[in-house]
Amino acid sequence: MNQHDFTLREVEVTRYITPLREGGSMPAIVSCSDDFLYVLKFKGAGQGRKALVAEVIGAAITRLVGLRIPELVIADLNEDFARAEADEEIQDLIKFSVGINLGMHYLKGAITFDRNVTKISAEEANKVVWLDAFLMNVDRTVRNTNMLIWQKELWMIDNGAALYFHHSWDNWQEMALKPFVQIKDHVLLPEADNVTDVNTKMKSILTERVFESILGSIPDEWLTDEAMNLSANDSRKVYVQFLMNRINHSDNFINQVAHARENLI
Structure with missing residues (x-):
């Protein structure tokens, strides 16, 4: 998404890599069909879809202000990932999030x-x-x-x-x-x-x-x-x-x- 283009690309989640347990919503690092890594924000997490809406609005205005923010994408999550997950908490989160979620491009090595x-x-x-x-x-x-x-x-x-x-x-x-x-x-x-x-x-x-x-x-x-x-x-x-x-x-x-x-x- 460039500075004045508010269209979100669509990708499919191809691999669940690891959860990020620092935040209460427990996002995860995933790989997607475009071969990039993303931080996946789940619609089934605590603040749900409202948080995803705030993320998109915030990202667009961040760019208009002239600040940097990683690209956001719509990421489609298949129910098969829940069946393959051993952790029950993550399994439930995936089940509640099957379908379209929000991905943020993962900045590898960022501090x-x-x-x-x-x-x-x-x-x-x-x-x-x-x-x-x-x-x-x-x-x-x-x-x-x-x-x-x-x-x-x-x-x-x-x-x-x-x-x-x-x-x-x-x-x-x-x-x-x-x-x-x-x-x-x-x-x-x-x-x-x-x-x-x-x-x-x-x-x-x-x-x-x-x-x-x-x-x-x-x-x-x-x-x-x-x-x-x-x-x-x-x-x-x-x-x-x-x-x-x-x-x-x-x-x-x-x-x-x-x-x-x-x-x-």
Whole structure:
């Protein structure tokens, strides 16, 4: 997926290699029909399809901000992998995830970003902090940075905890206008000295048509919410309106970033 192409390629999982037990959702490294390795994010994991939706939206906007993120693909998982798996927990996870899941290109040899070891530019820090304040991503802290260094460059991963309003759909209109108070815990907040310039640029890029294109790339299956009686298209409209409200009232979270930085001093 290039910067302005929100179409996800489709591949088939050909081999389950190993689980990644660091995260609660237990993704796995797999090989696929295009002969590449991917980190497979299962729709049957704890946060389910909602996390996959957040990943796709987050990846598209990450690229539009001008940051690096591995390619995402739709990965089809066959039920045969469950029968071949000895671990009962993994076996159940695969059974609940048969069909289309999300793969993220595996960056072999990448290391976890550590701000005490690797210094990044203020420009990158501003982009990352703006991105996570906009997407309401609670999972980019010192404890769990969800960033990698690969080939001496910063790469973003794991946006699954973003856009958490969609787990209940309660008061989503109000949530869109809220500042993001958790930004105070962001690992790059001390380096982010000018998110306002990023915000000005992104307000000219993130249009309703862009959001509609991003949501159009997400499979209907991941967007349908039977519990809330929402069709895929209903969900798309909510996401687009949420993101439009958020960008149109971005001063709310930009001011919160400034306030959080003041409290660091």
